[in-house]
Amino acid sequence: xxxxxxxxxxxxxxNEAHVRSARRVLSPEREILSLAEIFRTLGDPTRVKxxxxxxxxxLCVCDLAKLLGISESATSHQLRVxxxxxxxxxxxxxxxxxxxxxxxxxxSLMKEALRHVREGTDQGRERTERIRESAG
Amino acid sequence: xxxxxxxxxxxxxxNEAHVRSARRVLSPEREILSLAEIFRTLGDPTRVKxxxxxxxxxLCVCDLAKLLGISESATSHQLRVxxxxxxxxxxxxxxxxxxxxxxxxxxSLMKEALRHVREGTDQGRERTERIRESAG
DNA sequence: TTAACGTATGAACAGACGTGCAGACGAGCG
DNA sequence: CGCTCGTCTGCACGTCTGTTCATACGTTAA
Numbered sequence: 001x002x003x004x005x006x007x008x009x010x011x012x013x014x015n016e017a018h019v020r021s022a023r024r025v026l027s028p029e030r031e032i033l034s035l036a037e038i039f040r041t042l043g044d045p046t047r048v049k050x051x052x053x054x055x056x057x058x059l060c061v062c063d064l065a066k067l068l069g070i071s072e073s074a075t076s077h078q079l080r081v082x083x084x085x086x087x088x089x090x091x092x093x094x095x096x097x098x099x100x101x102x103x104x105x106x107x108s109l110m111k112e113a114l115r116h117v118r119e120g121t122d123q124g125r126e127r128t129e130r131i132r133e134s135a136g
Numbered sequence: 137x138x139x140x141x142x143x144x145x146x147x148x149x150x151n152e153a154h155v156r157s158a159r160r161v162l163s164p165e166r167e168i169l170s171l172a173e174i175f176r177t178l179g180d181p182t183r184v185k186x187x188x189x190x191x192x193x194x195l196c197v198c199d200l201a202k203l204l205g206i207s208e209s210a211t212s213h214q215l216r217v218x219x220x221x222x223x224x225x226x227x228x229x230x231x232x233x234x235x236x237x238x239x240x241x242x243x244s245l246m247k248e249a250l251r252h253v254r255e256g257t258d259q260g261r262e263r264t265e266r267i268r269e270s271a272g
Numbered sequence: 273t274t275a276a277c278g279t280a281t282g283a284a285c286a287g288a289c290g291t292g293c294a295g296a297c298g299a300g301c302g
Numbered sequence: 303c304g305c306t307c308g309t310c311t312g313c314a315c316g317t318c319t320g321t322t323c324a325t326a327c328g329t330t331a332a
Contacts, residue, residue, distance in 0.1 A: 009325095015199055019203050022203050026188050032184050036183075087166050094330070097280090112244065113245060114167065117242075119173055210292070
């Protein structure tokens with residue numbers, strides 16, 4: 001639709017109409033940034049594991065560290081990141097800090113992504129790997 | 137609730153039972169990596185914009201570059217990343233390369249995350265910002 | 273109180289990321 | 303053929319990220 005604009009001599013190759021209509025669809029900048037921030041937070045294997053583990057029951061830092069196979073310091077750092085995004089919440093009991101999920105959305109988001117990953121694994125994973133080289 | 141295990145002298149503070157049960161819930165390593173990879177791919181403002189823009193109609197590299205306000209080279213680089221994840225697909229028409237979404241899941245994933253972001257914006261955004269400093 | 277523990281934080285490092293630049297490639301036109 | 307256009311890719315640069323190390327904080331026990 002409106003593709004005939006491309007034939008107008010003033011428009012060389014950038015189709016201004018398409019650019020404008022696409023721009024209208026874009027979320028406002030701060031929503032884009034928030035969106036990317038959430039995804040970036042989920043885009044780390046360690047944090048994914050933490051969230052998966054906490055989806056069952058609350059765990060303390062040392063349990064998580066043991067589970068993840070990394071230092072308690074690194075675990076605490078990552079929990080701090082997750083806290084800053086309000087993805088996890090913690091409860092102090094003496095010296096221990098028990099962490100749990102603070103966001104129901106995230107769990108469904110992860111499950112949805114997991115479905116996607118599994119589909120890709122079943123029918124297109126190896127194809128995907130191959131395309132990384134020959135996509136051009 | 138089973139917390140009494142922590143009192144057994146052999147278990148100092150790491151609750152092995154919890155660690156084991158949590159480990160059972162974790163997806164296999166390669167699924168975790170795929171999951172994180174997908175999220176990390178979505179965790180960049182430029183790529184989020186590209187995917188949002190392509191959710192309406194296919195666009196060529198130069199349109200996207202114009203829309204994003206970055207060079208066509210940078211745009212091509214990002215499209216390459218998205219291609220490697222099979223999130224976008226492209227169609228050659230002469231010299232032009234028209235890109236479109238290759239994955240229906242991703243769009244719903246983004247919309248779900250957007251819902252989450254908007255909820256957070258309405259009732260807790262500024263609180264979240266503040267917590268980044270005082271979370272401890 | 274002193275000491276040990278669980279956790280949190282800051283500095284510093286290696287590695288990864290996003291972008292621009294320069295050049296290469298294929299397609300279309302003279 | 304040569305030339306331009308649209309796109310792609312290798313390299314370099316600055317920035318960001320995830321981890322470890324050392325250290326500090328708050329709690330519990332002696």
